[in-house]
Amino acid sequence: MRMEFLELTSLSKSFSGETVLDEVSLSVQEGGTLVLFGKSGAGKTVLLRSIAGAIEPDDGTVVIDGEDVTSVPPEYRGIGMAFQNFALFPHMTAYDNIASSLTSKRMSASEIRTKVDAVAKLLKIEHVLSHAPKALSNGQKQRTALARALVSEPRVLLLDDPLRNVDAKLRFEMRLELPRLLADRGATIIYVTQDYKEAMALGDRIAVLDQGKIVQIGSPDDIYRRPANTQIAQLFGDPTINLLDVVPKEDDRGLHAFLSDQRVDFHGKFPGVAGRDCIVGLRPEALSFTETGGFPVTIEAVTPFNEKTVTLVTTLRGREILLSQPAQDPVPTGPKVNLQIAARDAILFDRETGNRIAPEPDGNRVEEAA
Known part of the structure; x- marks a missing residue:
């Protein structure tokens, strides 16, 4: 039986008096995939950054594998994150972008090469590793950013709408490939999207976020057949x-x-x-x-x-x-x-x-x- 690996309890955050997260509580089992679904401005990215440690919550706790990491610096949380805008270093090649998290751990060059080559082959970008980001297509940039998040084999993987800026064909292909790819890595995953088809295809469970609050959590079938309200149904x-x-x-x-x-x-x-x-x-x-x-x-x-x-x-x-x-x-x-x-x-x-x-x-x- 899988245990709860990532747990958020009453997580709250406000900016300039405006509440962005309102006592958000949820949990994800070890190796599970939770899709965080909601419209633009619902608070999805702020929630991910709070889990990663890039934003400090006003209240609440973040627990990973039984350890309260709410005050732990981001680099010590064992978290990988891929953003919708790719966030690649423009002065680095695709290879160096992917390897950056491993370089910071002072791994040997041969070990880094082995890990980068393996994840690049998995994502079918081994032929563009020597290219700068400006020479990559949006699909290649997306896969490079995902490879960078995966290569260090994080305990927790946060994916912030990573398919939003790619073309429709690649988005469809990645919906088919991602479940297998993510399952192979064994990470505990929170995947953010505004696309209900992605949510239904990728999540073991779906959490619907609206105006900073979780309004329903359930399996894709639960959300579709038993929506909590008319808004979710639509x-x-x-x-x-x-x-x-x-x-x-x-x-x-x-x-x-x-x-x-x-x-x-x-x-x-x-x-x-x-x-x-x-x-x-x-x-x-x-x-x-x-x-x-x-x-x-x-x-x-x-x-x-x-x-x-x-x-x-x-x-x-x-x-x-x-x-x-x-x-x-x-x-x-x-x-x-x-x-x-x-x-x-x-x-x-x-x-x-x-x-x-x-x-x-x-x-x-x-x-x-x-």
């Missing part, structure tokens, strides 16, 4: 989740609401929800066309996206809904068609707070009445 998914206002009612058949005048039953127990202003969240891929049953809609637009087709429909009351389906699945000629809901994928939120309403155990199914 950040994960493309096309974005459909959010429709409803006021559930309850009768002898159970809790239900209406879409296009058709009854939708919420199977399970949601105490105190009947008569309450709510929002039902429907992922576009949780909806499908049906010839029988379902609720009626009108097709407004059909947009093909290579591997999928996105269809915009409206309900009888003019509410817009997006539906996503595999490209090979036919779209009805319409315009009048019916939709059905995949029972397990509907999510209920409180309209006033935006928070998800969790059903009692075994009560998280929603399905359309026949």
Whole structure:
């Protein structure tokens, strides 16, 4: 069983009276990867720099492998860090940039060469080691910065949106390569990104940071299927989740609401929800066309996206809904068609707070009445 290797407790930081980190607490298991996800300005980079020791927190503690390192200088924390802007030394070759952390440890030239060559080969940049940063492409700069962070085999690796400044093709390739690469190094990792696809692909767990606070931590599946609130639900998914206002009612058949005048039953127990202003969240891929049953809609637009087709429909009351389906699945000629809901994928939120309403155990199914 893996132990918690990196632990933050009530970490807080303010600049000029403005709170940037607000009692952030989280932990990462030894060898695990936690993705820190949030919009620009959420406090992600400040949190990484606080862990690294580049910024001193106002309150709270940073513990690595059972040792409180909150007051320990950065060079003694055993941390590697790669930045989104590469931060390479312009007067050094790629080789010297990668070797800089080893040189400071006074390793022998042969040992440094062995380690640099190994990590460069791993990242496929061995052919540009003699080049200055200005002669490197953005992708090569990114890999050089990552190699510098990896070469000293740090106990903790902090990656600050390292793929943000590379082209789309390389970003896609690195999403596939990074999990294997990082697992091979055995480091405990915090990976910062604003890209939900990266977060879903790379993290054992995802921590969502908003205005300096952790608002949800969970597995990628938890974050996607059970988002803590409507804001998080909208950040994960493309096309974005459909959010429709409803006021559930309850009768002898159970809790239900209406879409296009058709009854939708919420199977399970949601105490105190009947008569309450709510929002039902429907992922576009949780909806499908049906010839029988379902609720009626009108097709407004059909947009093909290579591997999928996105269809915009409206309900009888003019509410817009997006539906996503595999490209090979036919779209009805319409315009009048019916939709059905995949029972397990509907999510209920409180309209006033935006928070998800969790059903009692075994009560998280929603399905359309026949």
